[in-house]
Amino acid sequence: MARMAESGTTPRERYRNQVRAEAKQLAWEQIAADGASALSLNAVAKRMGMSGPALYRYFTGRDELITELIRDAYRSLADTFRDAAAAGADLPDLARALRRWALADPQRYFLIYGTPVPGYHAPADTTTISSEIMATLLGVCGATDSPAPFATALAFWTRLHGVLSLELAGQFAGMDLDPEALFEAEIATLR
């Protein structure tokens, strides 16, 4: 075993990472189609051309795969926020970036902010990324010299999650509403 520069550049590890990545990709598709509760390791494995238990060489079980997806979702949102902030976004810009990110894959949003599973406890590093997200948000609130940055950040979080999650859940369906206008209206309340 050559230990090899510690970054996974061993041919074996490269292949391993490739398989894991492909599995996660298919898992995302399955989740987008039928929701997280319908995610099946077996189905993913078969779609990859290998038989059931093979995937257990790559993930200890269904839980680890889902946890990995949750981690990726957090990471993706954190990156989106970081990029927006780095580009000099103000609060409305950040809000719209959030909505775009959520609309791109609603189930990904719900994986983070949706109905919690009573038994599940998020691993430490996801809560770390969560803090990173809040920190970025707080930074933008501070840069916009709002009177109370922390209160503004909280309002950003709770109010935008309110409209956004209801929109994504399709709760505005029947009633004749424009979700985007509603979202913009909530943005306008943030100071």
Place this chain on the structure above:
Amino acid sequence: MARMAESGTTPRERYRNQVRAEAKQLAWEQIAADGASALSLNAVAKRMGMSGPALYRYFTGRDELITELIRDAYRSLADTFRDAAAAGADLPDLARALRRWALADPQRYFLIYGTPVPGYHAPADTTTISSEIMATLLGVCGATDSPAPFATALAFWTRLHGVLSLELAGQFAGMDLDPEALFEAEIATLR
């Protein structure tokens, strides 16, 4: 077959309703403990002392049981709102009644306003009850002579759902926050 006054007062129907009610009760307990996705017809049946497939005489399948629970949840919330409104509640009172109702059984709240299952389509009568809930809310908004009742009702819905769902999901866990104070602060924004 005696057709009997059309209300289920036939001994057979009484028993049937009883079994259905007990099954739903156990289902609620199971959902409160492990979430809706972990609801198992089999487990409910066994807990009732009867063997697996017996429950299929009472529910066409898992979906019908869950749909029934969703219906009951809507009904319960509609009643809570109706009672509050009848007791002359103003907007803050109604908001606090909502929070109490949600905290009493978070999974019941999420059954209505939580992560949607991509395939599932709610039956017509639940959307009817949903409208009833919105109507009650709109009525209270009108009675409090707010400038724009509909806009106020919408803000009530989206903002309170925002804080409440994050609280119920445990998203405020790590950070040193008082959910009730946060909820009250959002109430104060409703005019």
Place this chain on the structure above:
DNA sequence: TCTCCATGGTGATAGCTTGTAACGAACGAT
């Protein structure tokens, strides 16, 4: 180059789930 072992893939198996089918018992209406 050859050996050898960790790695990866397979089928078999246990135990759970949803649901259907076939059979027998019980209950109630006539």
Place this chain on the structure above:
DNA sequence: ATCGTTCGTTACAAGCTATCACCATGGAGA
């Protein structure tokens, strides 16, 4: 008392998670 609907049972198919034993392969070192 009879007779048919309803109810509960066991048996079964198909799917899932997850573990196991076994076999092939590929890369690291001699």
